[in-house]
Amino acid sequence: MKRITGIVLLLAAPFVSKSQDWHIGGTAGISNYNGDLTEKRVDFTTTGPMIGLLVKRDVNRWLTLRGGFTFGLIKADDKNNSEASLKARNLSFRSPIWEGHLGAELNILDIDDRGFTPYVFGGVALFSFYPTAKDSSGARVPLRRLSTEGQGLPQYPERGGQYALHQISIPFGVGFKYLLTDRFTIGFELGLRPTFTDYLDDVSTTYVDYNTLLAERGQTAVDWAWRGDEVHGGSYPLDGAKRGSAKYKDWYTFTGITFLYRLGGSSGGHRSTNFSKCFRM
Template sequence: MRNFLMAFLAFLPVSLMAQGWQLVGFGGVANYQGDLQDRRFTTQQAQIALGMGIQYDINKYFSVRGMANYGRISADDRFNKDAGLRNRNLNFKSQILEGSIQAIFRFMDLETKKWSPYLVAGVGVFGFDPYTHDTLGNKFYLQPLGTEGQGLAAYPEREFYKRVQLVIPFGGGVMLRVNDRITLGYEVGLRKTFTDYLDDVSTTYADPDQLLAARGPLAVELAYRGDELKNGSANPNYPTGSVRGGPEFKDWYYFQGITVNFRLGSGGRSGYNGKSMGRQLDCPRNIY
């Protein structure tokens, strides 16, 4: 992930000297869907998301862009409609750092139209690291604790999940040409991941005695937190081996918000073939 961002930043000054490029800015919210929040799309518990990138128009309808996005996701069992899951009382937060290359298809030509819907899809990598706080406000990262028995001899199939993984971004939106250099847009971008551990919850409850011996009392306390509730119990309502999460469904995260594209280069805009179009043809081309 770090190498990707370094390459991206090293390429940026070179790209700015070329005509036909745009700077892209993004601001909005991030959210997730997983074992602590099962709705596919919601703004409940949404957090901030920001991004920046560069884009190049291949022709009037297709563009490519490179983006670096930052977002925060979180969820808490106390908002769950299922009483049993509320009694589980788990919660998490995580930062998301993402780098991607995306292709954009516009349905209309922004040389002649003021606005256009569009689709976007690509490939990237992202980093995440779920954490929580105890009742005293102390912060603990969850992956090293192996709360579901990762790394224990009793669960040889459960390995520690990787915190940098592949992601497939896709989505769409609407863009509006403001003037010769600026294009605004509203975009919703879903992220298909290949992990069920954005929230550190996936499979079944590990044996608390084995977890205690291998990982210590903190791992046991954060695997099931019903005792933190009023009249709650430290003994899970679910026996060892019962369902804690749903591994058959991978977690998702998504961004939505406003994009701003600023066209670079001096003088009038260059055409899609790289030649000057002249002031009489100087219609904004989009995008993002």
């Protein structure tokens, strides 16, 4: 019976848990943004820093659960766009991103046997953002409260209220991890974050009426809703003129190096000991 049990366990080894080690560590790299102020899906002129903490738990050789907290800084400026109409619009923004995420990784190889593995991952995240723009003195001006596109104004009920600064994103991506030692793992990861908001950059639809915005939010709101006069003069656009596009929601991206420390012993050693016991008489 012991021999039969041992053979069954050996055949099932690829599908059962071989280790439930915990890993703790961090990540550091860059943040990117895609939205109404970029022309390309990935635009490295919008690059900002990123840093975060990670916790992972190996369920088996193929599946790893993960969670973490990440801080990134996203930004964009129409001055970096090549299209004339975007340059003339002359909008810009910067926003911190604070994210907490939970998810899972699907490992392609057995990292304890090979020493490395590529992987794919997915999950869900809660994040916060706060778009600002810089004035001539270098001070940061919060944009949300200005209702630059009529959010929260009774004259534009179709715009709804002020957009929420806490939102959901869907992280997914690819990575590669390598065992430096039995305890330490180093890796590289590219993670995309599609969101359900079009206001990471405070830009989404059309300009609203000059007099309405002036009466409801004041001259500061008018100045930051329309900034084309800073580069080419001209007058404030007509109500309904295109300012952005609501066709696609905004994205942000985290790319970086990961460093992890394994809590617990060598999972490989534990496997060898456990399976050898099954064949003892």
